[in-house]
Amino acid sequence: MMNRLYYLLPMILGLVGLIFLKKHFDSSKVPLLLFSGLLYAVTFLFYPIYGISFSLISLIYGLTRLVSGEKQHVMEYLKKYSILFSLAVVGLIPWIITLIYNRKMLDLYSAIASSRARITPLFLSLCLLLIFVFYDFFYQTRNRKILAAILVSIVSLIFYELSMLHYLNREMWDFWPGFMVQIFAFVRRYYKYGFILLTLAGLYLLPNFLRNTRLKDLEYSFFYVALSVFFILSILPKMLLYNFNMARFMHFLWLPLSILASNGILKVSGKNWIRNAVLAMVITISSFSFFFYSVFFITFPHQRVSPTYYRTEELEAMNYLQKKPMGTVLSSERIAYYLPFFSNKFSLLGGEQIVVGLDKKKQDYERFFNWRTQSKERLEILNRYHIDYVFVSKEDIDQEVFDRLDDEKFLSLVFYEGTTKIYLVET
Known part of the structure; x- marks a missing residue:
């Protein structure tokens, strides 16, 4: 994300806008709300999917404040958000004009986004931090059924991503055993029904989830809901949101993921030396990603696919x-x-x-x-x-x-x- 200004700048502006929104909720000062809306407008202008994401984060934050028992009328919240989003959508006007008068360019972008494999969810599912998030979640809820359901969903997602990698890379035919190839083909053909079953299971477990999570705790409610919403958005079919690359929603998982994982690390490590050992392990494993990411951006300009150097x-x-x-x-x-x-x-x-x-x-x-x-x-x-x-x-x-x-x-x-x-x- 750091190598692209149209990701980095709206991320910074959106975060600052979110901070001003929180300060407005705490102090009820109108200028803070107006400034937050203007920052969101610029965020939409840079990259609409970032504007959508910060708007969702703002809604989640407001809802968790309401559910946590804050003494404020619902209509007062609606008034605040109507002002916020009225300012924010101004940044969408140039995009709407482009869609009306130059739809072909956005169609080309959609074709690029829809042609990419969704590999990122697979890596996130195997992320070390997610283990500590699960531990923190179980520590808070003590509900094995919900934790098992989440783990089964994650495993299903990993298997689906492997089947898509197999489908997009025919060389994997020589790697996987024959019976696995048949399973991959079956998954690819009927994966839509699997998403329907997971959705029904999620709706069935939702009431139990709400009863067993600490909804009275604003911090836990906000970060758990944000993590869940953006994880689901990032794995949705690519046809939604005008064929935008839905994996872009992964950019908004780092904040809830890191905070919840830090809580899990603190709970796992009762002594300082254990805590230091866990942190050292996380940093060591993460360093490989930083290394290979840096190597990629050093070697990429030498490829002939999109040259950076000319005579x-x-x-x-x-x-x-x-x-x-x-x-x-x-x-x-x-x-x-x-x-x-x-x-x-x-x-x-x-x-x-x-x-x-x-x-x-x-x-x-x-x-x-x-x-x-x-x-x-x-x-x-x-x-x-x-x-x-x-x-x-x-x-x-x-x-x-x-x-x-x-x-x-x-x-x-x-x-x-x-x-x-x-x-x-x-x-």
Whole structure:
């Protein structure tokens, strides 16, 4: 999350807004409520799913205050939240305008989000901190049935995630025994019915859960409910919330998870040396995640999927384009991925699933730079997509095509440096 400002900034703003909301509940000062609503509006503006999340957290907090016996009328709470959310939804206005006038971009984002595997819940389910949360929960409730039901649900979720990993990665066919493959196929086919059964079981156990948890304790109620709500949201089907990646709700589990786990650690470790040993174990195990996460972000730019580094002449070519009139550039996907940012020009190609009709455009790109293609065909491709510039690098095409393009009458060479050329299309 730290490597993306559109995650980090709304997280900070939302947390500050939540703090101001709590201060308003404690003091009833209206400016604190207004400032909280404005911060939520900016949170919505940065990333709507964060605005939705902090709105839910605010509702959970208000409900737990009511249930805990706070002497305040329900209508007073409704008045507070109507003011809060009226200000907060202002940040959604630009997104609504985008949805109305440029729906295609959000559709592309939805396609990206819906194509990803939900691996994060699997890792969370195996998280060491969750063990201490379970211990703290059992310490508070002393109810083995509810704890067993939660553990069965977690195990079911882990098994489902493994079946999805198997489905998305065919190489796992060689890893899992034959009977496991059949079980995975069965789970994938009937998992929806499993979610229905888990929902019914949850509704059946809910009254028992409410009776045995310390609802009179504001702290425990708030953090347990927040942990449960956001865990459920993070594993819901991807079709909800306009195909947003539901696993993003995992970002809001760190606060309740860490606080409840710390309570569990304090209860497990009666002596200081035990407490220190447990903390050392948690830190040691967690350090592996930090290490591999750092290694990933160091090695990722070297991958050719989405290059971060270009040749000097390629960057000079993009700087050259930046000074030229607006237009569309035909180039390889390697160049096109970041070309709009460096040159302020449109690119025909780009990253997968963020370009409309990418497969057809890639075919035409390959045909344009094929040495067998005739001049007439190349000109038809340029006219079809209204291409203004052709960006060529020796790293992407054959030497013969690199030289032959100079002979095309409709291409005027305007930039040539080392292994890179730019042609102006003159039709």
